[in-house]
Amino acid sequence: MKVEINGTAHDLADEATVTDALAAIEAPEKGIAVAVDGQVVRRADWASTRLAAGAAVEVLTAVQGG
């Protein structure tokens, strides 16, 4: 199925979870946060949160700013 990760289309397995999406972009384990369709998904729930086809996944970290 197709999901959007940080605005780019990715092809993931139908059963894919947030953890799979993070693996697809080789995200680091620490210092990141995830929102799916505008809702925060807590770290503890990444492995158990299944993505729906067409889901919009945002993976954020801290950058220089402010």
Add this chain to the structure above:
Amino acid sequence: MDVSQDETLVVGGRKIGSRLITGTGGAANLEVLERALVASGTTLTTVAMRRIDAQTGTGVLDLLRRLGIEILPNTAGCRTAAEAVLTARLAREALETDLVKLEVVADERTLLPDPIELLDAAEQLVDDGFTVLPYTNDDPVLARKLEQAGCAAVMPLGSPIGTGLGIRNPHNIEMIVAQAGVPVVLDAGIGTASEAAQAMELGCDAVLLATAVTRAADPERMAHAMRLAVEAGYAARHAGRIPRRYWAQASSPEIDGPRFD
């Protein structure tokens, strides 16, 4: 004589070791940023939340952790309360802190805070357990409402972000200080050291600046200057300045001078 009568700054129950809070934006690279941060003596520094990029990774976080500087995530780029609340929640998740520098700006040209959205976001985040430090207009009424909403500090601007125009309305800053029951942090607009000192002389509890240091020709040296300015301004404020007078007042004795007639 002990001249270091500094009371430690406390924001939301947290001790902040330096009254100079810095931002990390605008530095040419992490090496320049590191030297500036060390020279500033800061213990609390802002970061922004953005989509992760394989190239930059978590470099700035690694740097701040190595230097032992506490991280203050901001909500820069947010235009609505809803965006700011979501960004703050993501920052809390990523950085394991309940501190947030709340920014909700109205437009790109002025980057001035949108007071309606700002107050709405502040109320939501306080309810959600955040320690909220709002970047606000130099408006004493809005500052009071943010404090009433439960913000841990108020952070009025001196002038728009990145302008270096200094403190355009010192009287408003004084009024905010006079009525505030939480720390007042002068945030945005500082261009050079005298303006940071002025903020402290007006009674602010701290200064937050980024551009003035990171985009200076010599960021490390300017960071050092800002550190001294904040210390000097704080000391001057608490030393009790002389009243302003219209006419001169001799500082040398007026009696027993030599006579040459």
